[in-house]
Every structure is written in structure tokens, then in C-alpha cells.
Amino acid sequence: MRATEAARPARFDRAQQSRRAMLAKVHIAKKELRLDEDDYRQILADETGKTSAGDCSVGELDAVLGRFRARGWKAATQRRSTGHAMHPMAKKARALWISLCQLGEVRNPSEKALEAFAKRQLGCERLVWAKQSHSGRLIEALKAMAERGGWAQTSPDGRNLTVIELKCGLCEAILAKLIACGEVPADWTIDVAAWRLCGIDTAATEHGYTADNYGDLAEALGRKLREADPATVRTA
Structure with missing residues (x-):
């Protein structure tokens, strides 16, 4: 060469x-x-x-x-250009907020609605400016909303739940609301509701259901809840 x-x-x-x-x-x-x-x-x-x-x-x-x-x-x-907060507290709060929307405990899943809620809890104009030392107050307020909606945040003995346990519990809480509003029979399980309401086969995954799978199912069941009984959705 x-x-x-x-x-x-x-x-x-x-x-x-x-x-x-x-x-x-x-x-x-x-x-x-x-x-x-x-x-x-x-x-x-x-x-x-x-x-x-x-x-x-x-x-x-x-x-x-x-x-x-x-x-x-x-x-x-x-x-990133929108100025949305990306620190750990904000990410956790955002994930909870979206899950609460799926559960029907909040009506608006937008960042603007979360910012308004955080402002009431923290007294801070923007979540991106909030002190990380105040994160517990915001997260606990969101968890309290989840508990009121039937979504347990800890085990009966007070143990912190794993991510997959929380996601599975969210699906179960949404199903309970679907049963309560008469959309599905009281004897339906998560697997039955997933297939008959959403066309999701929970047995189709090769290595069992993951947290992401339960997250997808929660979104699908949440849509069915809003369609079935919009009056069950709170206005936080």
C-alpha cells in the first residue's frame, strides 16, 4: 500500500x-x-x-x-428542551402520576398537571427547582392517593414492594374498579381480563410476566376503565 x-x-x-x-x-x-x-x-x-x-x-x-x-x-x-425536571424525585413522581391516571385517581396525565400538584405539595413554582430533601413529601402524597384508590404501596407486613409487585398490584386495583362499576364479572382474574378486555395473552411471554408487561397491561386496563365509567376518574 x-x-x-x-x-x-x-x-x-x-x-x-x-x-x-x-x-x-x-x-x-x-x-x-x-x-x-x-x-x-x-x-x-x-x-x-x-x-x-x-x-x-x-x-x-x-x-x-x-x-x-x-x-x-x-x-x-x-x-429536555421543555425544561421538565429529570432528577430522581421528578422521575419517580412522574411514573406515579401516570400510574394514578391509569388507576383513575387523576384525570390529566400531563406534565402541567403534575407540576400543579407538586406546587401545592411543595410550595415550589417549578418541580425542576424543588429541593431533593423535600422529595418525600411529594412522593408520599402520591402514594397516599394510590392507597385511597386501592393500590397498595407496601405489603400487609409493611415490606416495601418490588417494582413487579407494584405493577401487578396496579393491574389488580384497576380490575377491582372495573368489577365495581359492573364492567366485568366479579370472578374475573387479571389473566381473564387481560385477554377478554384487551386481547393480551399473559401466558404468551417466554419467561413469565415482567414489570414492563404489567405496565403495558395497566395502561390497557386503564383505558377500559375510563371508557367504562368516566365518573370514576377523579379530578386531581
């Missing part, structure tokens, strides 16, 4: 880099929107005529991302 060839800088395929970045965004958006496999494949088919993002061109991936953005998804860089 000649010296001039050896010194030649490596070439980068910018088009391929762009495509890989967009493909990664598609998979991130799918997870963050909590799309089940059927919904995801349908969106791909609607926008591109294909069922695998890996087969899509840059233009087709852009169309799929446009569809996700229409559903409210924002890339991480866009979320």
Missing part, C-alpha cells in the same frame, strides 16, 4: 448513520408509547407497507416517526 493511501482518512457513510439513528428512535418511541406488537406492526404497514422497521428507507422511517409524534411522542432532546 502506498503512503498516500495509508494516510487517507476513513470514510463515513452519513446516510447510513442517519438511518441507524432513525431506526433507534423508532424502537425507543415504540417502547415509550408502550405499543403492543400488533399496533406497532399496523403503524409500520400503514405508513410504509412493510412490517419491519429494519426494511424501511430513511423516508419511510421518517414517516413512522411522524406518526409517533402525532401520538405525542417526543425525542429525548425535545423533552
Whole structure:
């Protein structure tokens, strides 16, 4: 090899880099929107005529991302630009707030509604400015709302529950409300409700149900609760 060839800088395929970045965004958006496999494949088919993002061109991936953005998804860089608090307290509060919406204990799952609630609890204008030492007050207020809604935050002996136990308990609490409003029979289990109401087969996972699986189920059951009896949804 000649010296001039050896010194030649490596070439980068910018088009391929762009495509890989967009493909990664598609998979991130799918997870963050909590799309089940059927919904995801349908969106791909609607926008591109294909069922695998890996087969899509840059233009087709852009169309799929446009569809996700229409559903409210924002890339991480866009979320950071909004000024939303991203410290541990805020992330935990946000996760609880969304779960409480699924449970029907709050009506509005938006960041603005969470900010308003946090302001009442902490006396701080913005959650991003809140002192971490005050986090317990906000989290405990959210947990108290969960308990009032029938979603236990600790075990009967006072033990802290694992994430999967909390997510499973959330599904059970939503099911209890569906039973209470007469939407489903009193003898339905989580597995029966998942399949008959949401078309989710809880036995289909290879290694058992995970916390993420229960999170997806809670979202699906929460939609059914709001559709069945909007009056059960509180206005926090």
C-alpha cells in the first residue's frame, strides 16, 4: 500500500448513520408509547407497507416517526428542551402520576398537571427547582392517593414492594374498579381480563410476566376503565 493511501482518512457513510439513528428512535418511541406488537406492526404497514422497521428507507422511517409524534411522542432532546425536571424525585413522581391516571385517581396525565400538584405539595413554582430533601413529601402524597384508590404501596407486613409487585398490584386495583362499576364479572382474574378486555395473552411471554408487561397491561386496563365509567376518574 502506498503512503498516500495509508494516510487517507476513513470514510463515513452519513446516510447510513442517519438511518441507524432513525431506526433507534423508532424502537425507543415504540417502547415509550408502550405499543403492543400488533399496533406497532399496523403503524409500520400503514405508513410504509412493510412490517419491519429494519426494511424501511430513511423516508419511510421518517414517516413512522411522524406518526409517533402525532401520538405525542417526543425525542429525548425535545423533552429536555421543555425544561421538565429529570432528577430522581421528578422521575419517580412522574411514573406515579401516570400510574394514578391509569388507576383513575387523576384525570390529566400531563406534565402541567403534575407540576400543579407538586406546587401545592411543595410550595415550589417549578418541580425542576424543588429541593431533593423535600422529595418525600411529594412522593408520599402520591402514594397516599394510590392507597385511597386501592393500590397498595407496601405489603400487609409493611415490606416495601418490588417494582413487579407494584405493577401487578396496579393491574389488580384497576380490575377491582372495573368489577365495581359492573364492567366485568366479579370472578374475573387479571389473566381473564387481560385477554377478554384487551386481547393480551399473559401466558404468551417466554419467561413469565415482567414489570414492563404489567405496565403495558395497566395502561390497557386503564383505558377500559375510563371508557367504562368516566365518573370514576377523579379530578386531581
